[in-house]
Amino acid sequence: xxxxxxxxxxSQLGDMLKxxxxxxxxxxxxxxxQQTSDLRRKAFGQKIKTVVVKNKLLIKALDAAETDYxxxxxxxxxxxxxxxxxxxxxxxxxxxxxxxxxPTLKAAYAEESIFxxxxxxxxxxxxxxxxxxxxxxxxxxxxxxxxxxxxxxxxAGTIHGLLKTxxxxxx
Numbered sequence: 001x002x003x004x005x006x007x008x009x010x011s012q013l014g015d016m017l018k019x020x021x022x023x024x025x026x027x028x029x030x031x032x033x034q035q036t037s038d039l040r041r042k043a044f045g046q047k048i049k050t051v052v053v054k055n056k057l058l059i060k061a062l063d064a065a066e067t068d069y070x071x072x073x074x075x076x077x078x079x080x081x082x083x084x085x086x087x088x089x090x091x092x093x094x095x096x097x098x099x100x101x102x103p104t105l106k107a108a109y110a111e112e113s114i115f116x117x118x119x120x121x122x123x124x125x126x127x128x129x130x131x132x133x134x135x136x137x138x139x140x141x142x143x144x145x146x147x148x149x150x151x152x153x154x155x156a157g158t159i160h161g162l163l164k165t166x167x168x169x170x171x
Contacts, residue, residue: 006057013053013061013082020049020084022111024091024124025072027104028052029079039098048091049084058082071114075106087131092124 017023028036043050055076062069081103083091088110095103108115108124115124128136 009053009057010061010064013051013058014064016049016051016082016084017061017065017067020086022085022088022091022109024083024085024095024108024110025075025106026081026083026091026095027079027106028081031098031103035098039094039103042094042097043083043091046090046094047086048094051082051084053080053082055080067109069109069114071116072107072109075116080106087129089125089127089129092121092127095121096125 028039031039040050058080059073059076062072085091092105092108095105105118105121105124107117108120110124111127
């Protein structure tokens with residue numbers, strides 16, 4: 001491969017590292033061609049960009065990045081595929097579907113943290129996305145307000161009945 005081509009690939013990887021807040025490093029050697037195609041198709045449907053890379057080029061792209069990714073370097077052996085995404089837990093959930101076929105998670109950079117090893121897959125899948133966290137906070141905030149409104153509505157009939165009875169009572 002010519003130096004110009006390598007430089008272009010390193011530049012493109014650097015751009016993807018900047019564009020996406022989360023990425024997974026995966027070993028897909030356990031998949032046959034049909035399974036790999038199926039994984040890529042599902043990943044595309046879930047807005048995950050999948051790229052197969054050479055380890056040395058990826059290391060150079062990671063070196064050039066502003067963030068320190070040095071913890072990931074020991075995992076860069078054998079075949080490597082990158083999965084870039086906007087939501088941290090989506091690739092982990094997708095990889096869990098393939099646990100019998102064995103695309104192995106080498107490492108991940110998600111929510112500004114580094115996760116190393118296949119055993120971290122369950123932890124990554126359990127991460128909440130920003131939208132999920134916002135929805136939970138809104139639900140928690142609405143709960144007390146709903147209780148107050150419900151209490152006022154149920155008590156309104158009682159108060160109204162009491163006032164009506166007192167108003168109709170002769171002096």
